Amino acid sequence: MDMPTVAIVGRPNVGKSTLFNRLVGKKLALVDDRPGVTRDRREGDVTFGGLQFRVIDTAGLEEADAQTLTGRMRMQTEAAILAADVVLFVIDARAGVLPADQPFAELVRRAGSPVILIANKAEGGAGLAGAYEAFTLGLGDPIPFSAEHGEGLGELHEALKGALPPREDDDEEEDADAPGGRALKVAIVGRPNAGKSTLINRMLGEDRLLVGPEAGITRDSISLDWKWRGRRIKLHDTAGMRRRARIDDKLEKLAVSDGLRAVRFAEVVVVLLDATIPFEKQDLTIVDLVESEGRALVIGLNKWDLVADQPGLLKQLREDCTRLLPQVRGVAVVPLSGLAGDGVDKLMQAVVQAAEVWDTRISTSRINDWLSEATSRNPPPAVSGRRIKIRYATQVKSRPPHFALFGNQLNALPKSYTRYLVNGLREAFELPGTPIRLSLRTSQNPFDKG
Structure with missing residues (x-):
């Protein structure tokens, strides 16, 4: 090798x-x-x-x-x-x-x-x-x-x-020269009985995973190789993630921690909701976890065939998503039915697009042109009579997009203003639904009086 x-x-x-x-x-x-x-x-x-x-x-x-x-x-x-x-x-x-x-x-x-x-x-x-x-x-x-x-x-x-690239004898071998290129790592997560295993069986075209009406059949995170439109996908089915306070069984505790590992290993996480009872508190907690781990996100509304006859429901649920999950504003919300096989193609289109957004790199000159306009339109507030100044910005990482701001007194920047900047970055550079990180670097120069 x-x-x-x-x-x-x-x-x-x-x-x-x-x-x-x-x-x-x-x-x-x-x-x-x-x-x-x-x-x-x-x-x-x-x-x-x-x-x-x-x-x-x-x-x-x-x-x-x-x-x-x-x-x-x-x-x-x-x-x-x-x-x-x-x-x-x-x-x-x-x-x-x-x-x-x-x-x-x-x-x-x-x-x-x-x-x-x-x-x-x-x-x-x-x-x-x-x-x-x-x-x-x-x-x-x-x-x-x-x-x-x-x-x-x-x-x-x-x-x-x-x-460093994985070694060829690694269990997670990823040959970029193989047909379909490097495998995109996708984890399917959600509350128990949201239909994760049914959806994956439909994707694979075979009953690869055990399914049933009982919640919690899947006990561990299962990795499966699949191809969608010629692209290699590594799918991870996970145990249903429920609140820790409601977990008594030791095996189930292990299963939930295995699900967390799958989220950390994934590039894109599909949070599967039950469309008949969407946006439960536990759903919001799972999205929070995915965002805090910095993973690309897609929301799947499973069992859509059971509610598809309700006019205006999809529009309402997308509005609910914007209101309840502002930290991932613009995230793709895809109606589907794992049982009937409807919407799987649209879900995968959203997954691939989310991975591209997550991997976005923006030139420093474009970021600073945007920063100049954003701070002119809405200047940072003053602290103790001295206005906060943001002098410079750059992208320091992708996967997810991470930006650093340089200036004076940035540690006093209100959260409302950092939200304004994050939302501005999201809109200006078309970063819907992906976590955005912002680091504030205050000048240590004692002669820098702004």
């Missing part, structure tokens, strides 16, 4: 080779305070807490003519970025983000591979301001790190574990 590759990139002299040596466990790369010591790609095999990968140390990224030595070094680095499964983008936390970092961050983003941002030389808390500044690169949460002293290795291991 070919090992996945991890490329270490960044400006000259940010500590890439020190990090390379730390990962490989040997001093294979030359390290010196002078920039430009590494001129070619250097490779080494790494075993890191159960992870195995090939790491590539690259020359420092510098703007240069393609015919020069520096230009050829840059081309080698670009080739490593394009070939990598994961990119470690290293900055010097003590120097902070320099103008030269921005074009290379854009280069790494365009390559499309997962990026882990490392704010190096942050030993003992040094360079923490530079680490926060790294948010402006739009490459996600920076890991404060010290390649020289080994600080931050635990956080790096967790990040690599989530970013």
Whole structure:
């Protein structure tokens, strides 16, 4: 099996080779305070807490003519970025983000591979301001790190574990080159007896799961492979999720926790409601859980054949959904019947669309154009006579969309205003139904008086 590759990139002299040596466990790369010591790609095999990968140390990224030595070094680095499964983008936390970092961050983003941002030389808390500044690169949460002293290795291991592709012998093998591409992970959840297993049997075209009128027949989370319109889907049927206070049976407690694991494993969660008694308190609690876990969401109104003769009911239920679930405004609400097989195709169209929205990336320039207009139309309030200022915004992650705002006194921003911003982002960039995260980063500069 070919090992996945991890490329270490960044400006000259940010500590890439020190990090390379730390990962490989040997001093294979030359390290010196002078920039430009590494001129070619250097490779080494790494075993890191159960992870195995090939790491590539690259020359420092510098703007240069393609015919020069520096230009050829840059081309080698670009080739490593394009070939990598994961990119470690290293900055010097003590120097902070320099103008030269921005074009290379854009280069790494365009390559499309997962990026882990490392704010190096942050030993003992040094360079923490530079680490926060790294948010402006739009490459996600920076890991404060010290390649020289080994600080931050635990956080790096967790990040690599989530970013590296699964091994071929893994139970969750996902071959992107297989027909249909990578499998989309979909969990079907809901209250007991909402009809989850009946729906999945209808999707599969066979009685794969045990069903019946009794609530709670499904005891564990079951994973099933399926194809819809040629696309690979990994379906997870889960036990009915009921309030913990009403669970006495130990096996049922385990089943509910298994359902929670299925939600965390999924990319899209279909919350199945019984259309004859929709939006029970437990339904709302389950949607809250899916939103808090940051998963894409679709609401299925099952048993629709029993209520389809009621005029205006679907419109009313969609209005109820907007009122009761404002945190996922615009979520798709799809009527269906698992028993009759009606609406399954529309449900899957909504699932695929929800996954695309969940994975949305928006350019920093578009976000800041929107921010300027949003704050002009409705300025942030004043605190103790001094107006809150939001200076800058960027998207730091997708899956779900996560935005960071930078400015002064943002910790005093009222919840009503953050709701206004989230709703504005949702509307301006067409992000219906998906969880949206907002981080507020207040300037630590004592001379920044706004």
